[in-house]
Amino acid sequence: MPNRLVLITFRPMSIRGQIQRLRDIDWDPLHWVRRTLSVNGKALTRLWGRDVMLYVGGVSFFVLLAVFPGLAIMVGVYSFFADASQAAAQAEMLSHLMPPVARGLFEGELTRLARAPLEAVSAQSGVALIIGSYASHRGFKALLAGLSFIHDDEAPRGFVGFNVMALLVLVAAFVLLGFLSAAFFYLRFVAAAFDIKPLAGAPWLFSEWTWASFGITLAMSLIYRFAMSSRPVAWKASITGGMAAALLCLFMSWASAFYVEQIAQLGATYGSVAAVVVFLIWLSWTVNAIFFGGALATEIELAMDEHRATSAAGLLPDLRGEKTRLVSGSGS
Template identity: 30%
Template sequence: MPIETPGAIAESPWRLPRAAWIQVLKRVFMMAGFHNLNLLAGGVAFFTFLAITPLIASTVMIYGLIGDVSMVERQMNALVEVLPSDAATLIEAQLLAVVTTSSGVTGLALLIALAFAIYGGMRAASGLIKALNVINEEKETRGIIKITARAALLTLCAIGIALVGIVSGSVFTWLQTQTSILIGSRVESLFSLLTWGFAIALGSLGFAVIMRFGPDRARAQWRWLTPGAVLATLLFIAVSFGFSLYVAYISDYNATYGSLSAIVVFLMWLFLSAYAILLGALVNAEAERQTLQDSTIGPEAPLGERGAVLADSTVLRGHALAVQEKKRRREMERLARKSARNSNN
């Protein structure tokens, strides 16, 4: 990549100039089609759909040792404001079923049930790992044991972040209620802003962890993962709100799908959410490709020896040449067809 390329010497994505980000976004648009991002998101959504009940069960078995039906209803009140109503209804039904079933499970039986629940929840992490390998243009070289351990680690991280979100949400809600009584509505609004700020920070951290430890490559530096993680979080919130409004006021899924409407809405929400996450990962990938600087952890390494396709920025030159070669072939084919038509005439 020539040194004149915008952002070639940037040591952080936040130091990329506007011209560099324009190039990054153009490649994101092109690579979304090249990687079939919609198909990847559909696969991740399907695996997440299969894993959602075990994931809920894992979370409830840890936090739900003190959980009951009233606790579930209180937590669902917050989710209903964000998720489509049909999706929230499905999740609430699963939560209530898990709380009711696991309330009498203790000791060794609880550990066994938790292990099976975590194993079932690993489907979502496994799907994300495969999709992130495609986006990072990496081939999977890890053995089955390492991949399973990595999927289990990411699943446990997701459960841990969910637990932190639930506990912190409850704390912020309690503080918001108390301060509104003692001090006034202005402080209540402040705590609402703090709640959303903490939620965005927590979501960004979770997505950054997935993007760093999921793909089979040398780990990227945290700062090169920040833009895509924040974007994925904001898109996830926007998708949840926007799709909720779409389902409520524009589309009539009940008329089209009947009794399957709740499942269809839930799957569509999972698909849009997965697309938002993968789009954030793609932004990180193309931003990392923009610089000549080593974006991986550890000592500075020369190009070609960094252990990651995206960090070895000569791939950008190779990618650009490949695109140019494709355009050249198409132009030659077009001229050949034109020449053939002229000769026939």
């Protein structure tokens, strides 16, 4: 009987707590504007330092070292299962996300690989596998190290755990890229071959920008959630950071193209290597966007923890009063 009385009395307390949480929310739009600006300002502060700049340089270097072997590996793998030109077509679609000046580097390399004999492509893929695996693993290690530094992880992973995590992220990223690019390519192929009318009214579905946005958001949300820290980051913070990183990456693609075409004419200064310089500029800006997403996810999680602590402190007197009332009611 006392247990039943305590259970019946406890349920209104739970409802009262939910109502109190809704009352505690500040519904003033200016409050949320100030809160958003504060969180973004703190996220930018985490990026403001020479240490983060060193991580950006490391990631950019190893990505540049791995990207062309990666193209050879992709064409070599496709050559065993399908036409190598399909791999070239998929990579060419993805290259549209780059500035036009740097896009010529990839289109020329893809054309050469697609026209090369199968034996030559296979041999190149074998050598590229060694170079690309080394550079890719080092690049992801630099990326995770930079995110861990930005997140200010109190208990970072050990040597073995860190290298294993970088390897898992590398494999997962390669699989996700292959799956999304194949799905995008075959969706366009099926829609064009069978003339599917309902899909014709959704041009955004066939845009590489849409698929790139979805892929970057998904990939970075998972990285922020599981790989940025030794403990999982909150889903809300991870997804928000992933969306911000995706939007900034696409914006950086447009901004770098505008910069090198309308503001700085790098061809007159760098000559034949201008395309490489443009690619490095675009790559460094993209890495900064990814690091900002991690910083934003960190600050959002800290703000969520602070809000929970404040709410718990505000509800503590009510819980004590409710407990006293329950004890007195049970004794009666």
